Amino acid sequence: MADGIPIEISGLTKRFGQVTAVDDLSFTVEPGRVTGFLGPNGAGKTTTLRALLGLVRPTAGTATFGGTRYRDLPRPLETVGAALDAAFHPGRTARDHLRVVASAGGIRSARVPDVLAQVGLSEFADRRVGGFSLGMRQRLALATTLLGDPRVLVLDEPINGLDPEGIKWIRGFLRSLAGEGRTVLVSSHLLSEVQQSVDEVVIISRGRLVKSGSLASLELEVSPRTVVDSPHRLRLAAALDQAGLDYTEGPEGMIVDEPDPGVVGHAAFVGGVELSSLHRLASGLEDSFLALVGEGEE
Numbered sequence: 001m002a003d004g005i006p007i008e009i010s011g012l013t014k015r016f017g018q019v020t021a022v023d024d025l026s027f028t029v030e031p032g033r034v035t036g037f038l039g040p041n042g043a044g045k046t047t048t049l050r051a052l053l054g055l056v057r058p059t060a061g062t063a064t065f066g067g068t069r070y071r072d073l074p075r076p077l078e079t080v081g082a083a084l085d086a087a088f089h090p091g092r093t094a095r096d097h098l099r100v101v102a103s104a105g106g107i108r109s110a111r112v113p114d115v116l117a118q119v120g121l122s123e124f125a126d127r128r129v130g131g132f133s134l135g136m137r138q139r140l141a142l143a144t145t146l147l148g149d150p151r152v153l154v155l156d157e158p159i160n161g162l163d164p165e166g167i168k169w170i171r172g173f174l175r176s177l178a179g180e181g182r183t184v185l186v187s188s189h190l191l192s193e194v195q196q197s198v199d200e201v202v203i204i205s206r207g208r209l210v211k212s213g214s215l216a217s218l219e220l221e222v223s224p225r226t227v228v229d230s231p232h233r234l235r236l237a238a239a240l241d242q243a244g245l246d247y248t249e250g251p252e253g254m255i256v257d258e259p260d261p262g263v264v265g266h267a268a269f270v271g272g273v274e275l276s277s278l279h280r281l282a283s284g285l286e287d288s289f290l291a292l293v294g295e296g297e298e
């Protein structure tokens with residue numbers, strides 16, 4: 001298997017007149033992982049992906065596949081499979097749509113039945129796309145991205161509008177693609193939508209990076225916790241140790257990995273420590289995501 005190819009965004013800026021859609025954005029997407037590219041509507045996700053695929057010219061910065069711009073890739077469809085604003089001719093069958101794309105991209109037509117099977121559309125291959133449900137269109141868009149058996153997949157909102165069965169299917173599918181060492185970047189405006197599908201997250205808001213890292217690290221950061229403080233922090237730390245509670249020291253006191261302030265208060269009481277504050281830290285991944293990025297444009 002060929003080595004994986006990372007996506008590298010560096011100092012990317014894109015202005016449309018007065019609007020700065022993407023503002024000095026830098027992040028890397030690693031192979032072998034599913035990465036969620038998250039932000040509310042208007043955050044600049046699509047503009048970033050369009051810059052990556054050479055569809056808009058950056059005002060500044062670069063967006064590359066392992067250092068090579070999309071337009072400089074020798075065989076782009078065999079490196080990158082991208083589904084952005086997938087449009088289908090409604091009168092064409094799924095098979096014909098794939099044949100047209102394959103032939104334009106210099107890909108052998110023998111790939112067509114393979115990708116139809118991969119996305120579970122074989123039995124609908126000869127139906128007109130005009131009659132396809134949204135879920136079937138999403139599958140066909142995905143099949144199109146797979147034609148060149150690419151090492152990198154860039155998918156814009158692939159889960160949007162899928163029914164629960166389709167969501168379950170695509171989750172497993174994205175995982176298996178990453179499991180084969182591919183780089184998988186999936187955009188969404190809802191963290192909850194991709195939460196069960198992604199290993200890594202890149203969160204942007206107003207064109208700027210808010211956070212990037214593993215989903216696990218984000219979960220850890222936002223799991224419900226208790227903040228407690230005392231005029232005698234050393235004694236407080238000893239009481240927390242005594243109770244077997246994990247904590248880190250923050251500006252407002254000890255941040256304890258325990259959702260129930262009662263448990264923390266009790267530990268302090270047992271240790272005979274006076275408290276100056278005790279409260280629960282806001283919780284929930286989606287709430288924290290919204291707190292990080294705001295609601296976005298309508």
Ligand SMILES: Nc1ncnc2c1ncn2[C@@H]1O[C@H](COP(=O)(O)OP(=O)(O)OP(=O)(O)O)[C@@H](O)[C@H]1O
Nearest residue numbers: 016019021039040041042043044045046047048189
């Ligand atoms: N061609 C354009 N001309 C002018 N402004 C644009 C253009 N494309 C995007 N914008 C603006 O840039 C900002 C970022 O848009 P973008 O579509 O990249 O966000 P997004 O995160 O993909 O949101 P959505 O999920 O709604 O597509 C928005 O304010 C948008 O109105």
